[in-house]
Every structure is written in structure tokens, then in C-alpha cells.
Amino acid sequence: MEMNIESYPPLFSQQSNQTQNVDLDESIQDVEDLDPIPLIDLQCLNLDKLGEACKDWGLFRLVNHGIPSTLLTQIQDQARKLFSLSFEYKQAILSSPLSYFWGTTARSTSGATLRSSKSISWVEVINFPLGQLSELQFEDPLLDSFRLLLDEYGRHQARLARTIYEAMAKNLNLDPRQSKSYLSEATGFIRVHRYPRISQGYQAWGAGVHTDSSVLSILNQINLED
Numbered sequence: 242m243e244m245n246i247e248s249y250p251p252l253f254s255q256q257s258n259q260t261q262n263v264d265l266d267e268s269i270q271d272v273e274d275l276d277p278i279p280l281i282d283l284q285c286l287n288l289d290k291l292g293e294a295c296k297d298w299g300l301f302r303l304v305n306h307g308i309p310s311t312l313l314t315q316i317q318d319q320a321r322k323l324f325s326l327s328f329e330y331k332q333a334i335l336s337s338p339l340s341y342f343w344g345t346t347a348r349s350t351s352g353a354t355l356r357s358s359k360s361i362s363w364v365e366v367i368n369f370p371l372g373q374l375s376e377l378q379f380e381d382p383l384l385d386s387f388r389l390l391l392d393e394y395g396r397h398q399a400r401l402a403r404t405i406y407e408a409m410a411k412n413l414n415l416d417p418r419q420s421k422s423y424l425s426e427a428t429g430f431i432r433v434h435r436y437p438r439i440s441q442g443y444q445a446w447g448a449g450v451h452t453d454s455s456v457l458s459i460l461n462q463i464n465l466e467d
Contacts, residue, residue: 247327250343250365253437278302283404291405292412303405303459308397316394317463319387324365324435326383331367334381340368346434346448363437364447371395371429391431399426402457423456 279294281287284305294301323331335341343365374392379385402424410420436447 248325248331249437250328252344252361253363253365280304283307283401286404286408288408288412291408295409295412303401306397306401308394308401312390312393312397313461316387316390319383319390320433320435322383323367323387323433334379334384335367338370338373338377340366342366342368346451362448363439365435365437367433369395369431369433371399371431372425372427374431395426395429395431398431398459399429401459402429406457429455 279290279298279301281291281294281301281303282305283303331341344361346362346364346366369388369391374388374395377388379388406420406424407417410417
């Protein structure tokens, strides 16, 4: 299937015929040899099981999280439409306080994009400030309808983050009053990623190995076709 060239940053069309061939076999084999990722049920949260998952894995799959499937479907559909807009138009409408960047997931403390010319991550990112979603309004109807969906989704994310973090803090015997200061919607954000297709026979990282700077990262992975 061909890339929708007009919707992608020029960087990807320039790199599509010279994508670095990345050897992923060893990494994939390592993952296959491990036990299944721990499953955590939010409706009957087990502190011991959560503690083991955090200590041994640093991640887990969350079920019974209470986010409506209809909302997730709407977000998927709107995200596909938004990313399918032309690159130039996305640059025009995805301005501050939103941010739109590509080729990397890394940013400096000032918000500047950190991209290496030697290692291009095949990812396109739209960054939404969680604490401002309810106050923003955009002239583009597609972007504004997407904002409304993300505002509802963000409230669910904030609920999940508080519930999970409070359980983690209890496990660690942290002062609940102090631990609340580590979570704030004002410093939270929602990132929406798209990973471009690459030429057949090549491999590349959608996002390189990295460490998130946030206290918690909640990931909703969806496989979408262009």
C-alpha cells in the first residue's frame, strides 16, 4: 500500500527510499522469551499484584478501566481524518498551545524538538495540553471536534492516573498529601502518534529506546490503516 505522501512530513518521503535497515530480530526474540505482560484489573485492584508488576516489569496491561468503547472508536476515526490532512495544513492549524512534530519523540525542557540526522524515528506526533483542552477552541471543525473528544478522554486518563498512582503510593508508604503534588492535569498532556509505512523489505524504529519524563504514561495502541 502506497503512502499518502501529501499528508506526511517531507522528511518521510525523502527517507522512504533510504530507510536504515534495523536489525530487530534479537530484540523481538528477547520479548518472545519473556512471560506475558502482567494484567491489572482496575475494578478489583490488587496492590500486591500491582507492586510486583511495577517492580519486575515497570509496565502492565490495564483492563476494566471504564473508558467507553464508543469514545475510543470516535477518537480513532477522528485521529485518522486529522492525520490524513495535508502536511502544510496541519502545520497551519496545529499551532501553540498544541505542538506538531515528527522524526522524533524527544523534546527539550523548553519544548524544542530533538532530532538526530543519523537516526530518524518514523513517527508523526500531535501534542495536546491536558489542562487546557476544555478552554481551547479551534476554527477548524475537525480539530475542534477532536479536541472535545480528547477533553472527555483526558478526564478518564486523569481518573486512571490518580487511581493507579494512589495505589502505587500506598504500596510505597508515601505520604498521600505529598504524593498528590506529583500529579497535576496542568502538567499532563495527550500525545497522538502516527507511524508512517516504510518500503517493503526495510525496517525502522517508530520510536527509539527512550525513557518518558512523566510520572505515569498511559498508552492506548491502535493499529490503523491509511
